[in-house]
Amino acid sequence: MSNTGIFAVIMAGGRGTRFWPASTNARPKQFMDLLGGGTMLQKTAGRFAGITGSDRVLVVTGVSHRRLVKQQLPLLPESNLLQEPVGRNTAACIGWAAETLRRRGYGESIMVVAASDHRIEPVEGFEETVRNAVTLAEKGYLCTIGIPPDYPATGYGYLQTGEEIKPGRLVKSFREKPDEQTASMYLKSGDYLWNSGMFIWKVDSFLEELKNYMPELYMGIQQLPDTTSPSREVYSALQSQSVDYGVMEKTRRAAVVPAMFQWSDIGDWPGAGRAGVSKGSSMLIDSENVLVYDETDRLTVVVGLNNVSVVSTGKALLVMSDSDAQKVREVVSRLEKTRPDLV
Amino acid sequence: MSNTGIFAVIMAGGRGTRFWPASTNARPKQFMDLLGGGTMLQKTAGRFAGITGSDRVLVVTGVSHRRLVKQQLPLLPESNLLQEPVGRNTAACIGWAAETLRRRGYGESIMVVAASDHRIEPVEGFEETVRNAVTLAEKGYLCTIGIPPDYPATGYGYLQTGEEIKPGRLVKSFREKPDEQTASMYLKSGDYLWNSGMFIWKVDSFLEELKNYMPELYMGIQQLPDTTSPSREVYSALQSQSVDYGVMEKTRRAAVVPAMFQWSDIGDWPGAGRAGVSKGSSMLIDSENVLVYDETDRLTVVVGLNNVSVVSTGKALLVMSDSDAQKVREVVSRLEKTRPDLV
Numbered sequence: 001m002s003n004t005g006i007f008a009v010i011m012a013g014g015r016g017t018r019f020w021p022a023s024t025n026a027r028p029k030q031f032m033d034l035l036g037g038g039t040m041l042q043k044t045a046g047r048f049a050g051i052t053g054s055d056r057v058l059v060v061t062g063v064s065h066r067r068l069v070k071q072q073l074p075l076l077p078e079s080n081l082l083q084e085p086v087g088r089n090t091a092a093c094i095g096w097a098a099e100t101l102r103r104r105g106y107g108e109s110i111m112v113v114a115a116s117d118h119r120i121e122p123v124e125g126f127e128e129t130v131r132n133a134v135t136l137a138e139k140g141y142l143c144t145i146g147i148p149p150d151y152p153a154t155g156y157g158y159l160q161t162g163e164e165i166k167p168g169r170l171v172k173s174f175r176e177k178p179d180e181q182t183a184s185m186y187l188k189s190g191d192y193l194w195n196s197g198m199f200i201w202k203v204d205s206f207l208e209e210l211k212n213y214m215p216e217l218y219m220g221i222q223q224l225p226d227t228t229s230p231s232r233e234v235y236s237a238l239q240s241q242s243v244d245y246g247v248m249e250k251t252r253r254a255a256v257v258p259a260m261f262q263w264s265d266i267g268d269w270p271g272a273g274r275a276g277v278s279k280g281s282s283m284l285i286d287s288e289n290v291l292v293y294d295e296t297d298r299l300t301v302v303v304g305l306n307n308v309s310v311v312s313t314g315k316a317l318l319v320m321s322d323s324d325a326q327k328v329r330e331v332v333s334r335l336e337k338t339r340p341d342l343v
Numbered sequence: 344m345s346n347t348g349i350f351a352v353i354m355a356g357g358r359g360t361r362f363w364p365a366s367t368n369a370r371p372k373q374f375m376d377l378l379g380g381g382t383m384l385q386k387t388a389g390r391f392a393g394i395t396g397s398d399r400v401l402v403v404t405g406v407s408h409r410r411l412v413k414q415q416l417p418l419l420p421e422s423n424l425l426q427e428p429v430g431r432n433t434a435a436c437i438g439w440a441a442e443t444l445r446r447r448g449y450g451e452s453i454m455v456v457a458a459s460d461h462r463i464e465p466v467e468g469f470e471e472t473v474r475n476a477v478t479l480a481e482k483g484y485l486c487t488i489g490i491p492p493d494y495p496a497t498g499y500g501y502l503q504t505g506e507e508i509k510p511g512r513l514v515k516s517f518r519e520k521p522d523e524q525t526a527s528m529y530l531k532s533g534d535y536l537w538n539s540g541m542f543i544w545k546v547d548s549f550l551e552e553l554k555n556y557m558p559e560l561y562m563g564i565q566q567l568p569d570t571t572s573p574s575r576e577v578y579s580a581l582q583s584q585s586v587d588y589g590v591m592e593k594t595r596r597a598a599v600v601p602a603m604f605q606w607s608d609i610g611d612w613p614g615a616g617r618a619g620v621s622k623g624s625s626m627l628i629d630s631e632n633v634l635v636y637d638e639t640d641r642l643t644v645v646v647g648l649n650n651v652s653v654v655s656t657g658k659a660l661l662v663m664s665d666s667d668a669q670k671v672r673e674v675v676s677r678l679e680k681t682r683p684d685l686v
Contacts, residue, residue, distance in 0.1 A: 285670055299659045301674050304667030316642040319662050324647030327628055331644050342642060
């Protein structure tokens, strides 16, 4: 694969609330070394550097995490670090990155957009998948990567595939997170893939479709000043919407290539546990599916409990039933009022 | 009640294994301030000092905990601190204490025997109950205190009551920990009381019955040298048996007075939780019957779990389903081999 003309855009915003107490405002999960061998941001960037070259990796992050990104990616060119003064969801974030590339003369180039918190292995399968997607992107498609489901997951969105356009398929429809029955049906039919949230397209193709389906946001982005650090006033005026809802569900140029790699969305503690995340010493007695993540130097013993996550830091301890993993947000929102030192 | 002639014998041996990790070899649970306002040993001793006078309180403990007892009970006369070189169960412990009192000329005195890990309130009700028991002990009965059950507990032994002998009753039989069905039957019948493991009797009455039913142990105790600190060699030769099984179940002089106080046996973490034990800051979300005991200065958050105990020290964390509370022993026995620094 030629490196010419491919850029990576890594979205490293977000607070990682669901990974409290290990993830905090001061160090959200994408800056944590959850899996060993580097933080999630470092691994994502390393994966892309092999495809694009390290000077063609862009990172979009919150302005307050600028320092963390520079510390973790010392080779990232200053001009490739886009700093959002406030989060405005993925359509604005990706649109701004695309517009930045166009202004720099790369409208005809391919951009690969990815979150910074996915586990992907092996890298060779990832590279081959991106290569496939690029051939479709070069034809003008807005291409996504679909993950062949191996169980009826209810925690992911799905892509319904349509007509074959080698080496992928058109996307017939985007489906939100299904209930269990629907997920089983999707799995059986063979026509559905998990929506990985990764996108591959020409910069100009995306901006055309953004103009078609989100003209207001498109105009706002056109008017952004030529800086990697826009003011809060100007950036917060942008429409806040996901790129899935705002563009991908509406465009007729949506395509998908199937992933040729193992993928996990490290979205919450139980997901991290399934992906093999673990830290510290533990002893489990009559206990299964237990995640232990301990940043202190202690022994964690779990007796007679299944499907729980036990997360320990120097300041707080979380013991949680995995079926309630979303409620960590409630914990954080309560603590923001009562114990801001802990979030 | 006259103080003349009443002695208290507090059994403060044992390792408190079921209270790991807070309870360790170096500081078993009876030396911990679980309920606030003093350690369990201090509270037990204080309760008795009001009845017997502080010079008539005896403590039997393991030789390795001599220092802890002296530190926590600075007013305890040196001669009242009996140090077991090794635990030989309650019959030997109580028999030795009784023999010690007889040798000092108190064969006609009453001795009240109690464990150091019970929660008892209010002290006035306790004093009145002991007074009742003393009137039976003075007539030669081996008297126990029975707790009127308020739920069909399966974790306690029971006393079946017989003929009335005011202010108590004869004990018809001792019953081991029952299954749930049997416990319900006991509760309904009204004839059963929980066996608190407290005993009140004349020193000579007990020694007579010990001679009758455990003649071998009795002989061994007669031969103990006149010291509060016998050698391991001589003490470990004593028969190891519970006083319930060895004497109380066999004697025809067993009597019981009903407790006029609230009682909990702080026997394991869930029991401690029911008795109101709690330490540290915690936040519970959709969680009930959760014990949090945290010796570190952290926030403990529990989400979506019921009937669990979460115990945190500087060295270890235990997260346990309450129905598996007995398995802490297994944890400790494994750690003895692999991490002796933690037990």
